[in-house]
Amino acid sequence: MARVFYENVYKRWKETVAVKDFTLEIADKEFLVLVGPSGSGKSTALRLLAGLDSISDGKIYIGDRVINDVAPKDRDIAMVFQTYALYPHMSVHDNVGFGLRLRKMPKDQIHEKVVQAAQVLGIEPLLDRKPGQLSGGQRQRVALARAIVREPKVFLLDEPLSNLDAKLRVQTRAEISKLHQRLGTTFIYVTHDQVEAMTMATQIAVMNFGVIQQVGTPQFLYDHPTNIFVAGFIGSPAMNFFEVTVTGDSDQVCLVDDNGLSLPVPAKKRRALEKYRDKKIVFGIRPEDIHDPNFVPPETEVAPFDAVVEVTELMGNEVFLHLLRGETKFLARVDPRTVAKQGTKMELMVGMDNMHAFDFESEQTIFTPEEEEPEIPKDLKRSPATGVAEGAWVTSRGSASTERAEPAPEEEGKVDLDRLVEEEPVEEQVARRQSEVPQGQADED
Amino acid sequence: MRNRMQIVAWIYVLPAFILLGAFLVYPVLRTVYWSFFGRNSESYVGLDNYQYLFTQQDVLIVFRNNLLWLVVFTGVTVGLGLILAVLTNLVRYEAVAKAVIFVPMAISFTAAAVIWRFMYVWNPASFEQTGVMNAVITTFGAEPVSWITNTSVNNYALIVAGIWMWTGFALVVISAGLKGISSEILEAARVDGANEFHIFRHILLPMLKPILVVVTVTLVINSLKVFDLVYVMTFGNFDTDVIANRMFKEMFQFGQFGRASAIAVILLVAIVPFMLFNIRRFLAER
Numbered sequence A: 001m002a003r004v005f006y007e008n009v010y011k012r013w014k015e016t017v018a019v020k021d022f023t024l025e026i027a028d029k030e031f032l033v034l035v036g037p038s039g040s041g042k043s044t045a046l047r048l049l050a051g052l053d054s055i056s057d058g059k060i061y062i063g064d065r066v067i068n069d070v071a072p073k074d075r076d077i078a079m080v081f082q083t084y085a086l087y088p089h090m091s092v093h094d095n096v097g098f099g100l101r102l103r104k105m106p107k108d109q110i111h112e113k114v115v116q117a118a119q120v121l122g123i124e125p126l127l128d129r130k131p132g133q134l135s136g137g138q139r140q141r142v143a144l145a146r147a148i149v150r151e152p153k154v155f156l157l158d159e160p161l162s163n164l165d166a167k168l169r170v171q172t173r174a175e176i177s178k179l180h181q182r183l184g185t186t187f188i189y190v191t192h193d194q195v196e197a198m199t200m201a202t203q204i205a206v207m208n209f210g211v212i213q214q215v216g217t218p219q220f221l222y223d224h225p226t227n228i229f230v231a232g233f234i235g236s237p238a239m240n241f242f243e244v245t246v247t248g249d250s251d252q253v254c255l256v257d258d259n260g261l262s263l264p265v266p267a268k269k270r271r272a273l274e275k276y277r278d279k280k281i282v283f284g285i286r287p288e289d290i291h292d293p294n295f296v297p298p299e300t301e302v303a304p305f306d307a308v309v310e311v312t313e314l315m316g317n318e319v320f321l322h323l324l325r326g327e328t329k330f331l332a333r334v335d336p337r338t339v340a341k342q343g344t345k346m347e348l349m350v351g352m353d354n355m356h357a358f359d360f361e362s363e364q365t366i367f368t369p370e371e372e373e374p375e376i377p378k379d380l381k382r383s384p385a386t387g388v389a390e391g392a393w394v395t396s397r398g399s400a401s402t403e404r405a406e407p408a409p410e411e412e413g414k415v416d417l418d419r420l421v422e423e424e425p426v427e428e429q430v431a432r433r434q435s436e437v438p439q440g441q442a443d444e445d
Numbered sequence B: 001m002r003n004r005m006q007i008v009a010w011i012y013v014l015p016a017f018i019l020l021g022a023f024l025v026y027p028v029l030r031t032v033y034w035s036f037f038g039r040n041s042e043s044y045v046g047l048d049n050y051q052y053l054f055t056q057q058d059v060l061i062v063f064r065n066n067l068l069w070l071v072v073f074t075g076v077t078v079g080l081g082l083i084l085a086v087l088t089n090l091v092r093y094e095a096v097a098k099a100v101i102f103v104p105m106a107i108s109f110t111a112a113a114v115i116w117r118f119m120y121v122w123n124p125a126s127f128e129q130t131g132v133m134n135a136v137i138t139t140f141g142a143e144p145v146s147w148i149t150n151t152s153v154n155n156y157a158l159i160v161a162g163i164w165m166w167t168g169f170a171l172v173v174i175s176a177g178l179k180g181i182s183s184e185i186l187e188a189a190r191v192d193g194a195n196e197f198h199i200f201r202h203i204l205l206p207m208l209k210p211i212l213v214v215v216t217v218t219l220v221i222n223s224l225k226v227f228d229l230v231y232v233m234t235f236g237n238f239d240t241d242v243i244a245n246r247m248f249k250e251m252f253q254f255g256q257f258g259r260a261s262a263i264a265v266i267l268l269v270a271i272v273p274f275m276l277f278n279i280r281r282f283l284a285e286r
């Protein structure tokens, strides 16, 4: 119904190209998060869809209609701005009802709808106030209410949480996810915060320099980043990178560097590395795939190496080790029982199953998902939620899952990667996540 | 401690109060006092001066003219300033456009009045028209109009000159207010379904209201005090006289100190409510 399709869209300002050859299909009911660093063109992409900036080249469809020349008011979209952009001279009630009033809806009907939307967002007691008399969080809710009251085809949200404090952000994140499920409408959400992207999205599009780097589910992007940029951007703390050389023959492939590193590559990853023999590549490993030898998760293929511990950060449920090998600094996220003394050398294990490798020149991934075995046992330790935000992620999906009580159609604990690569129906994604989340948490605790 | 602070504060404002007292309050009170005296400020005449002013036909015309100024001049200037502010905000060479409209403000009012006198020059129909206005209308086949002496148009002719001079002021102040409205609010309204007229009517106008009030009050006060334009262009002849000019005449032409004082008092009383309103708003905004 409300599919959104960007077809080779460009946006140029005088010298800058803000959005470049942007092609993206957003299925109906999808929660797409556009994520990328500051200035990467996320807002511009959103504003093009809203009609607030003109499209330099290409086409944008909402449903089957090309909307390039349609005025914003006729696009049937709603937008939540970073600054909320509430009308300061109107009461909350009138702010929310403004769009309906412009559509000449009768007063009593407007009132009914406004109250309904206010109930959904818990701002009923505030209806008579002016925006100036509200807190940031309350304003944010009013902005959301103003968006949902019109029942638009597509919701656009441009960094709606960035003006909130950390706690409120986590809470509102969950509420927006809930809202999405409740409304069953297409959401497009812009943020530069990858945690927000991971926790809310059904699909993520990662942008850099106006170009889409990769599109996929949060889990897929986490497991199969297509290039160094995405690998470093998705996941927190960020992935570690090492410059290494590929050595060995078809039976035994090793990654070596000048500092005596020598990591054997697991069998299933060897084939892809063959054509890189004796060449430099970039080896990537996530902090959570570096383990204390005493606490290696079962069935993990590991390779030993050592590093100097520079700093340890105790996070409670885990420990961050800031490590140094030669000139390279990197980070490990290890079991809280790990004993590490600052300034000493320490033996560590790298979970090579989850290794990443990138072409040194093009920075593109060397492994394609298909080249690996089709069924990878799900590493229970892994969860797309990251860092400190872990609990929040669980809360948001956890509470959401109670509303959608559909049984998970997939076997527990397994994720079919091929299915992930192809389009996966939203419901199944949600169901899959529901089955994932408690596991991830259970294991973490 | 607090008391001492207060005392110090009072000491610091004291000179200002003394100066204000000597040069403002005292003259005002003195003027009120004289308004009850005769032409040489010697014989007490009670309310005679006021009675004279409110019954004399040509003085009533003066009041009518000021009312005309107040309504037409203020209304058109604010309206024009608002429209131009919104429009110049949309055009490419915004700064140039605004500067052009603002230029009259920079010209001495007397000079402007002289310019407009030339614009309104009337020559008999058989001659070439040297006044711009008549030159324009005669090219469209109309009879030349004697803008300055024709009592059905001359007040409006003067008011047009006033509007020309003050629109720049209204424009600049309203533009500043317009700049203060975040573009995201307008964008939000557009996404909400508003067309440009809706935005003007439901967003810009209400949000500019405080500024419009300030501009309006300022212009009302100016319209009540209008003097230089009338003095230079007609000296109040041909039914175009206004309060301030009449006061000048009573004082320096007719030597009627008492009446001049009474007119000054009437003018003051007319302006005070607007001043109070402005001050109230100013205080409320803090």
Ligand SMILES: Nc1ncnc2c1ncn2[C@@H]1O[C@H](COP(=O)(O)OP(=O)(O)OP(=O)(O)O)[C@@H](O)[C@H]1O
Pocket (backbone or CB within 6 Å): A013, A014, A016, A017, A018, A036, A037, A038, A039, A040, A041, A042, A043, A044, A045, A191, A192
């Ligand atoms: N009106 C404009 N005129 C000229 N250049 C612009 C304009 N708006 C945006 N740009 C440029 O386009 C690029 C993308 O901007 P955009 O606002 O889309 O970034 P963003 O990804 O939303 O960043 P952020 O996370 O900081 O909001 C930037 O380089 C910016 O300087």
Ligand SMILES: [Mg+2]
Pocket (backbone or CB within 6 Å): A042, A043, A044
């Ligand atoms: Mg932005």
